[in-house]
Amino acid sequence: MDRSKVLxxxxxxxxxxxxxxxxxxxxxGETGLSAGEIGRHLGMTSSRLSFHLxxxxxxxxxxxxxxxxxxxxxxxxxxxxxxxxxxxxxCCMDHPEVRACCQPPAPGAIAPKxxxxxxxx
Amino acid sequence: MDRSKVLxxxxxxxxxxxxxxxxxxxxxGETGLSAGEIGRHLGMTSSRLSFHLxxxxxxxxxxxxxxxxxxxxxxxxxxxxxxxxxxxxxCCMDHPEVRACCQPPAPGAIAPKxxxxxxxx
DNA sequence: TCAAATACTCAACAATCATTGAACTATCGA
DNA sequence: TCGATAGTTCAATGATTGTTGAGTATTTGA
Numbered sequence: 001m002d003r004s005k006v007l008x009x010x011x012x013x014x015x016x017x018x019x020x021x022x023x024x025x026x027x028x029g030e031t032g033l034s035a036g037e038i039g040r041h042l043g044m045t046s047s048r049l050s051f052h053l054x055x056x057x058x059x060x061x062x063x064x065x066x067x068x069x070x071x072x073x074x075x076x077x078x079x080x081x082x083x084x085x086x087x088x089x090x091c092c093m094d095h096p097e098v099r100a101c102c103q104p105p106a107p108g109a110i111a112p113k114x115x116x117x118x119x120x121x
Numbered sequence: 122m123d124r125s126k127v128l129x130x131x132x133x134x135x136x137x138x139x140x141x142x143x144x145x146x147x148x149x150g151e152t153g154l155s156a157g158e159i160g161r162h163l164g165m166t167s168s169r170l171s172f173h174l175x176x177x178x179x180x181x182x183x184x185x186x187x188x189x190x191x192x193x194x195x196x197x198x199x200x201x202x203x204x205x206x207x208x209x210x211x212c213c214m215d216h217p218e219v220r221a222c223c224q225p226p227a228p229g230a231i232a233p234k235x236x237x238x239x240x241x242x
Numbered sequence: 243t244c245a246a247a248t249a250c251t252c253a254a255c256a257a258t259c260a261t262t263g264a265a266c267t268a269t270c271g272a
Numbered sequence: 273t274c275g276a277t278a279g280t281t282c283a284a285t286g287a288t289t290g291t292t293g294a295g296t297a298t299t300t301g302a
Contacts, residue, residue, distance in 0.1 A: 010140075015290090045291085047291080070249085077216060094225055102205050156278075169261060
């Protein structure tokens with residue numbers, strides 16, 4: 001993933017409404033949600049929503065699928081993964097200390113909490 | 122790490138010059154680089170650079186240390202890690218397919234190699 | 243074919259961000 | 273103390289982004 005794409009994806013994500021939008025779509029998988037539903041969830045007018053959806057789709061962070069009248073939007077897992085992966089690799093050079101903050105919750109552990117100086121979340 | 126901090130960090134990173142700046146500082150560790158040197162590397166006037174440095178420091182992505190006349194800047198590994206970690210966890214909900222794109226290059230032990238390659242471009 | 247429902251595009255305006263150059267603070271060495 | 277060096281702050285300007293409301297497709301069902 002080249003730098004301009006990463007920057008575009010970061011720009012797209014660095015917005016309140018769009019970040020919320022991705023978070024909303026994330027757990028819905030391939031089913032996604034129609035534009036109208038998204039607008040109702042996030043309290044956006046259709047034109048404003050359309051603008052944000054276009055920005056996210058352009059950046060490769062969401063995809064869309066038309067079903068009769070409705071357009072369903074869903075998170076683009078690959079785009080999101082590649083963006084985050086580029087940050088880790090190309091920008092942070094896979095530094096162990098950066099990676100340490102990104103580990104999944106330890107399986108079996110009760111609370112994946114604070115080693116000594118405790119990374120807040 | 123709360124959402125507004127993540128958004129601030131993403132905004133700060135979503136800029137050509139600032140992204141490049143973090144990439145430049147990353148391999149230099151705690152030593153960092155003085156503002157003047159950074160300006161020379163990236164071809165920025167001092168006031169422009171100062172503006173960008175302040176934005177990154179404010180966002181918690183770099184830190185600074187004054188040594189007599191000079192101010193040295195270094196990457197804030199924890200801030201970077203927390204930002205990326207928040208993206209993975211809070212936004213992408215630790216989805217396996219997203220994580221799969223972020224795996225370190227070499228399977229097995231993570232070699233803490235210090236990539237001493239110069240700044241690109 | 244028409245009206246309703248769904249979503250998108252566009253132009254105008256407002257808000258935010260980036261750049262510049264000048265003025266400023268702080269430190270060093272003579 | 274002075275002048276030189278290293279950085280920062282500020283106001284003005286230009287560029288980019290976000291919002292709004294009106295208007296424009298498309299699809300569906302009567």
